[in-house]
Amino acid sequence: MxxxxxxxxxxxxxxxxxxxxxxxxxxxxxxxxxxxxxxxxxxxxxxxxxxxxxxxxxxxxxxxxxxxxxxxxxxxxxxxxxxxxxxxxxxxxxxxxxxxxxxxxxxxxxxxxxxxxxxxxxxxxxxxxxxxxxxxxxxxxxxxxxxxxxxxxxxxxxxxxxxxxxxxxxxxxxxxxxxxxxxxxxxxxxxxxxxxHRSTIDVVCAAVTGSRSQPQEIVAGLPIEGDLRVVGRTTPLTPAARRHLAPLLRPPEGEHPWPARISPGTFERFNPRTSPIDLALVEPFVVEVSADVAWNGKSFRHGLRFLRARPDAEVDAVRPPTAT
Known part of the structure; x- marks a missing residue:
């Protein structure tokens, strides 16, 4: 080069x-x-x-x-x-x-x-x-x-x-x-x-990296073809965001749609890793994030920015953004 x-x-x-x-x-x-x-x-x-x-x-x-x-x-x-x-x-x-x-x-x-x-x-x-x-x-x-x-x-x-x-x-x-x-x-x-270009959207927080008491990143999900799919993750959470989120991260109440370990290829382009990624699975709830235009209809290529939790919102009402 x-x-x-x-x-x-x-x-x-x-x-x-x-x-x-x-x-x-x-x-x-x-x-x-x-x-x-x-x-x-x-x-x-x-x-x-x-x-x-x-x-x-x-x-x-x-x-x-x-x-x-x-x-x-x-x-x-x-x-x-x-x-x-x-x-x-x-x-x-x-x-x-x-x-x-x-x-x-x-x-x-x-x-x-x-x-x-x-x-x-x-x-x-x-x-x-x-x-x-x-x-x-x-x-x-x-x-x-x-x-x-x-x-x-x-x-x-x-x-x-x-x-x-x-x-x-x-x-x-x-x-x-x-x-x-x-x-x-x-x-x-x-x-x-x-x-x-960035837009504010709702996604489903169904897991985090780190632990439920010390979350590092939110793993985001969206309903794709009838299933809740992993579509990306946030950039590293700030200390204030971690403190705010930790009380909301409850263990799953029933069968969870995701495994506790996923391959690095699940996350397309940002922060590449070569080893499997361990997830701390949580009971799904809605969070608001800021996303750029790199959405291909199935996943976000770039990191999402956490804005706020919306535990009062209905998980079933969340929908994917229009592909750009």
């Missing part, structure tokens, strides 16, 4: 235009896989943010990058797949599960695109120390002759336009906005900001 990637920390609302060095620049937050594209003399490679070589999985990207980019150039961007005018993360997951022998047919059936938003090296020159606005100008010039699947991610310095993007792009599956400083260099740290 050529470089470490810059990351963003979450904020609750759009920052003021001057909140970051050199003024704020706003970009869509794509719902895909972060990727660095490294173009060598003879071939191009694609790397995940954690350093996994994805070149064999996305041959359409490596082929296009080698054909359209100068050698010794490194781009930062997001791998996405469009289906019926919307982003589909599930199709990307399916592509990730394919072996090299089926990658070519998978690329033809569900081709990926690269939404490029930064250039880190250009023809052998490491330009990460340059301000974002300078790197962006070089990226725009580089992208002038691109053809799909290479695409230039849009950016604006206009806060009103960014606010409009935040509202209107949600219908196609864009998660929110990433905010960067016009004078910021590129470095592998949480130097950017991100603001995501």
């Amino acid at each position: 050529p470089f470490g990637v810059a990351l963003a920390r979450a904020v609750e609302k759009m920052p003021a235009p001057g909140a970051l060095e050199g003024g704020c620049r706003f970009e869509p937050k794509w719902d895909g896989y972060r990727a660095l594209v490294d173009v060598g003399e003879d071939e191009a490679s694609v790397w995940s943010r954690r350093g996994t070589d994805l070149s064999a999985t996305f041959p359409e990207i490596t082929t296009a990058a080698h054909a359209q980019l100068p050698p010794r150039t490194v781009l930062d961007g997001e791998l996405v797949i469009w289906l019926d005018g919307r982003l589909t993360f599930e199709a990307l997951q399916e592509r990730m599960g394919r072996g090299p022998r089926t990658a070519a047919s998978a690329a033809r059936a569900r081709p990926a695109s690269l939404a490029a938003f930064d250039v880190l090296a250009l023809e052998g020159r490491d330009i990460r120390s340059r301000p974002f606005d300078e790197r962006r100008a070089l990226l725009v010039e580089l992208a002038a002759s691109w053809r799909p699947p290479l695409n230039l991610s849009p950016v604006t310095a206009d806060a009103d336009e960014a606010a409009e993007w935040f509202e209107t792009y949600a219908v196609v599956g864009v998660e929110g906005l990433v905010v960067k400083g016009g004078a910021q260099p590129y470095r592998a740290d949480r130097i950017w900001l991100k603001v995501k």
Whole structure:
């Protein structure tokens, strides 16, 4: 992997235009896989943010990058797949599960695109120390002759336009906005900001991690196809939330719909674990959480935020959100 990637920390609302060095620049937050594209003399490679070589999985990207980019150039961007005018993360997951022998047919059936938003090296020159606005100008010039699947991610310095993007792009599956400083260099740290669409929903607390007296996270359930299914979990609970919840966590009164130990694959994308997860099962009750748009109809890919308990609400009245 050529470089470490810059990351963003979450904020609750759009920052003021001057909140970051050199003024704020706003970009869509794509719902895909972060990727660095490294173009060598003879071939191009694609790397995940954690350093996994994805070149064999996305041959359409490596082929296009080698054909359209100068050698010794490194781009930062997001791998996405469009289906019926919307982003589909599930199709990307399916592509990730394919072996090299089926990658070519998978690329033809569900081709990926690269939404490029930064250039880190250009023809052998490491330009990460340059301000974002300078790197962006070089990226725009580089992208002038691109053809799909290479695409230039849009950016604006206009806060009103960014606010409009935040509202209107949600219908196609864009998660929110990433905010960067016009004078910021590129470095592998949480130097950017991100603001995501969130909604308040009811879920069923039917288990916790930790213990009933010292809960660490709420394990959330929703009725799916007639059964109460594990659909995600909250981010770690605050000390105040733990104290508030502990008196409500009662042992199950009858047969519980979940086992006391589940595989790590039950939780899709956040806080991956390699060993089974022990649950402290509880009598189900309703809690209110804040969730982002990463709901696929069966589970939440990102952590939920606990807001409050609703022990007076009817568990049978809880319904899944509409898939986005």
